[in-house]
Amino acid sequence: MGTPNLVKILDQETGSFQRIDNVWRPQHLFLPIQTQTFVKDMNRRYALVKASEEEFKTLERSSFYLKSVRHLEFILRRAKYVRLANQLAFGQAVANFYTVYGNILRYLKIDQARGHLQPV
Numbered sequence: 001m002g003t004p005n006l007v008k009i010l011d012q013e014t015g016s017f018q019r020i021d022n023v024w025r026p027q028h029l030f031l032p033i034q035t036q037t038f039v040k041d042m043n044r045r046y047a048l049v050k051a052s053e054e055e056f057k058t059l060e061r062s063s064f065y066l067k068s069v070r071h072l073e074f075i076l077r078r079a080k081y082v083r084l085a086n087q088l089a090f091g092q093a094v095a096n097f098y099t100v101y102g103n104i105l106r107y108l109k110i111d112q113a114r115g116h117l118q119p120v
Helices: 004-013 032-051 062-082 087-113
Strands: 017-020 023-026
Touching: 023 087, 032 062, 032 087, 062 087
Parallel strands: none
Antiparallel strands: 017 023
16 A cells, blocks of 8 residues: 555655754744744743843742743743744744733733732
8 A cells, every 4th residue: 555645744744844863853933033023022022021031030929920031031042043044833832921921911901900009
């Protein structure tokens, strides 16, 4: 029994994957302008929360917030490092970044509802 469908799949994907250290990585998932836009947006959001570290320290969940800010920094560095070489890892880093950032926003909203956030 032959495997014509499997051969067809491999033929179609030839050139769309790069082989590095026996690991197949898809190429051309993101355009360069898309990756630049993601990195720029993540930098902007990270800068906002990094600048607010002193305010995070005053909150009940300060350890969560500070740990999340450090995690964002790590994820952002990873995204910049793998941006061109490994688009799957870049996509995962982007998803992780926005997940952590979203968790920060969710808990800030809860703290705001509890009256822990005060405008100047």
